[in-house]
Amino acid sequence: xxxxxxxxxxxxxxxxxxxxxxxxxxxxxxxxxxxxxxxxxxxxxxxxxxxxxxxxxxxxxxxxxxxxxxxxxxxxxxxxxxxxxxxxxxxxxxxxxxxxxxxxxxxxxxxxxxxxxxxxxxxxxxxxxxxxxxxxxxxxxxxxxxxxxxxxxxxxxxxxxxxxxxxxxxxxxxxxxxxxxxxxxxxxxxxxxxxxxxxxxxxxxxxxxxxxxxxxxxxxxxxxxxxxxxxxxxxxxxxxxxxxxxxxxxxxxxxxxxxxxxxxxxxxxxxxxxxxxxxxxxxxxxxxxxxxxxx
Amino acid sequence: xxxxxxxxxxxxxxxxxxxxxxxxxxxxxxxxxxxxxxxxxxxxxxxxxxxxxxxxxxxxxxxxxxxxxxxxxxxxxxxxxxxxxxxxxxxxxxxxxxxxxxxxxxxxxxxxxxxxxxxxxxxxxxxxxxxxxxxxxxxxxxxxxxxxxxxxxxxxxxxxxxxxxxxxxxxxxxxxxxxxxxxxxxxxxxxxxxxxxxxxxxxxxxxxxxxxxxxxxxxxxxxxxxxxxxxxxxxxxxxxxxxxxxxxxxxxxxxxxxxxxxxxxxxxxxxxxxxxxxxxxxxxxxxxxxxxxxxxxxxxxxxxxxxxxxxxxxxxxxxxxxxxxxxxxxxxxxxxxxxxxxxxxxxxxxxxxxxxxxxxxxxxxxxxxxxxxxxxx
Numbered sequence: 001x002x003x004x005x006x007x008x009x010x011x012x013x014x015x016x017x018x019x020x021x022x023x024x025x026x027x028x029x030x031x032x033x034x035x036x037x038x039x040x041x042x043x044x045x046x047x048x049x050x051x052x053x054x055x056x057x058x059x060x061x062x063x064x065x066x067x068x069x070x071x072x073x074x075x076x077x078x079x080x081x082x083x084x085x086x087x088x089x090x091x092x093x094x095x096x097x098x099x100x101x102x103x104x105x106x107x108x109x110x111x112x113x114x115x116x117x118x119x120x121x122x123x124x125x126x127x128x129x130x131x132x133x134x135x136x137x138x139x140x141x142x143x144x145x146x147x148x149x150x151x152x153x154x155x156x157x158x159x160x161x162x163x164x165x166x167x168x169x170x171x172x173x174x175x176x177x178x179x180x181x182x183x184x185x186x187x188x189x190x191x192x193x194x195x196x197x198x199x200x201x202x203x204x205x206x207x208x209x210x211x212x213x214x215x216x217x218x219x220x221x222x223x224x225x226x227x228x229x230x231x232x233x234x235x236x237x238x239x240x241x242x243x244x245x246x247x248x249x250x251x252x253x254x255x256x257x258x259x260x261x262x263x264x265x266x267x268x269x270x271x272x273x274x275x276x277x278x279x280x281x282x283x284x285x286x287x288x289x290x291x292x293x294x295x
Numbered sequence: 296x297x298x299x300x301x302x303x304x305x306x307x308x309x310x311x312x313x314x315x316x317x318x319x320x321x322x323x324x325x326x327x328x329x330x331x332x333x334x335x336x337x338x339x340x341x342x343x344x345x346x347x348x349x350x351x352x353x354x355x356x357x358x359x360x361x362x363x364x365x366x367x368x369x370x371x372x373x374x375x376x377x378x379x380x381x382x383x384x385x386x387x388x389x390x391x392x393x394x395x396x397x398x399x400x401x402x403x404x405x406x407x408x409x410x411x412x413x414x415x416x417x418x419x420x421x422x423x424x425x426x427x428x429x430x431x432x433x434x435x436x437x438x439x440x441x442x443x444x445x446x447x448x449x450x451x452x453x454x455x456x457x458x459x460x461x462x463x464x465x466x467x468x469x470x471x472x473x474x475x476x477x478x479x480x481x482x483x484x485x486x487x488x489x490x491x492x493x494x495x496x497x498x499x500x501x502x503x504x505x506x507x508x509x510x511x512x513x514x515x516x517x518x519x520x521x522x523x524x525x526x527x528x529x530x531x532x533x534x535x536x537x538x539x540x541x542x543x544x545x546x547x548x549x550x551x552x553x554x555x556x557x558x559x560x561x562x563x564x565x566x567x568x569x570x571x572x573x574x575x576x577x578x579x580x581x582x583x584x585x586x587x588x589x590x591x592x593x594x595x596x597x598x599x600x601x602x603x604x605x606x607x608x609x610x611x612x613x614x615x616x617x618x619x620x621x622x623x624x625x626x627x628x629x630x631x632x633x634x635x636x637x638x639x640x641x642x643x644x645x646x647x648x649x650x651x652x653x654x655x656x657x658x659x660x661x662x663x664x665x666x667x668x669x670x671x672x
Contacts, residue, residue, distance in 0.1 A: 242532020
């Protein structure tokens with residue numbers, strides 16, 4: 001009797017389980033609909049349009065053009081170089097800062113967080129032009145350095161790669177700090193204390209316990225920063241002074257130049273594909289890395 | 296009935312009104328239309344722009360240029376016609392293309408360079424202008440086209456910082472490219488327009504030959520190589536008139552190519568800047584109408600009004616771009632001193648190369664790609 005009852009119960013439970021799964025799946029339908037309408041269809045449309053030539057017929061002209069002119073490959077290299085360097089700078093500045101914030105009492109950390117968030121809420125354009133005012137040839141910084149006779153000639157901070165990196169790193173920093181901070185706050189401090197009680201020096205405890213636990217937050221932050229950088233337009237356009245041409249700028253000028261979506265779409269497609277390839281490779285490398293540290 | 300909120304007008308209420316009025320007279324219909332449109336405006340409070348028959352929406356380049364247009368031309372011309380004009384800025388012909396191709400309705404007309412209008416016209420995104428309405432009989436020949444009614448003539452010149460060079464700045468393109476005689480940083484445009492010409496003129500090519508030579512591949516490469524030769528001295532590639540004016544104001548570069556009017560405005564604001572028309576390359580700018588603009592007919596009349604000499608004479612007081620309507624030079628509308636400072640004044644025009652729209656229609660894409668390639672090297 002008892003076994004039969006249990007069996008019946010199991011059947012009923014399974015049925016309920018299926019039903020609930022079905023219901024939950026039903027709940028995701030609006031989201032799936034949104035994803036297909038807002039992401040899959042437009043990206044498919046982007047791919048399609050990149051194969052439409054100027055005369056409206058199917059052609060590869062938008063892709064062959066990229067091979068004809070060396071400008072395109074250079075622009076892609078610049079785009080990835082700038083994005084990579086910005087991400088690196090953000091990591092070097094952001095990680096210690098976030099670590100410091102995560103160790104502070106909540107009240108002080110909150111005050112620090114306001115310092116991170118206020119620039120984040122300020123218009124991107126305003127911050128970009130503010131850097132221009134500060135860093136240009138006769139800007140505040142150069143004038144100050146000249147007045148104190150630290151330098152004899154103004155330093156070229158802006159209208160080049162360094163200006164672009166300064167501006168972009170400043171704008172991107174919160175995108176790294178926010179996920180990393182959430183992650184670091186959730187790390188149990190007792191783990192580090194346990195390491196210390198077992199005789200680890202503070203730096204040993206940090207590197208073998210705290211740092212590995214913070215990797216997920218760091219990776220999330222790095223990924224967001226890197227991907228956002230790839231599509232940057234305003235900051236490199238203003239602070240790069242025409243010497244830093246990124247993909248988004250070329251996309252815009254191609255619409256103007258060719259009057260065809262195709263000429264711009266093809267650039268978008270290449271950017272998307274290369275980005276996905278890089279992220280795929282990176283995810284492989286990272287997982288291998290994690291396995292090796294565990295082993 | 297004062298609606299408490301935008302949803303007070305519900306469908307049934309309006310329907311009842313219609314039914315009632317359909318039985319009565321046409322005059323009440325007007326009122327229903329008003330109520331309906333009020334209800335619509337209430338419901339679509341955000342996003343929907345109120346659209347009136349007697350209002351024109353025009354976009355231009357912003358900065359000192361549009362300020363002059365606004366005070367000198369847009370507002371007084373609208374006032375004379377008893378209509379209102381709403382102004383905005385835009386990013387160029389690609390914005391027009393975006394709007395037309397996506398079926399949007401953001402503006403009725405735009406102010407644009409002749410070359411952009413020509414390419415937009417060739418792409419079929421602009422309305423053909425009706426010169427039976429727009430009177431150009433007194434205009435300088437060649438300053439109007441099917442898709443652009445020319446309003447002002449400007450010059451691309453080499454401007455220099457008078458703190459650096461005093462009065463002896465680059466008075467020819469050869470000087471601009473001579474980094475020994477004129478050491479210092481330069482700025483050039485990030486787009487190819489009117490830049491290749493400067494290189495050939497600096498190389499000693501006579502004005503009449505410039506576009507013939509640029510029409511060959513060797514000629515284009517010759518011009519690009521000339522720019523390459525001074526590339527280390529080009530600190531900035533500018534993207535807008537506001538930008539090159541600011542570069543001179545801030546002393547960021549010692550000399551730059553750019554539009555004469557912007558430099559005059561910067562000078563008035565205290566910038567140490569001067570230029571010589573002997574480096575000038577003349578081009579013109581005017582108004583165009585996007586394909587399918589709802590207010591096309593009114594737009595055409597508005598353009599006709601704006602072509603009148605008195606507006607153009609007022610405009611040049613704000614920014615030194617010469618009028619296309621020769622009548623503006625007559626009857627003391629423009630003072631002699633001011634007239635002499637304009638690009639299209641005969642004494643200035645005689646030194647200058649007239650930018651060839653035909654050449655750009657044919658070679659713009661090739662030249663632009665090569666120019667970007669040179670910039671990214």
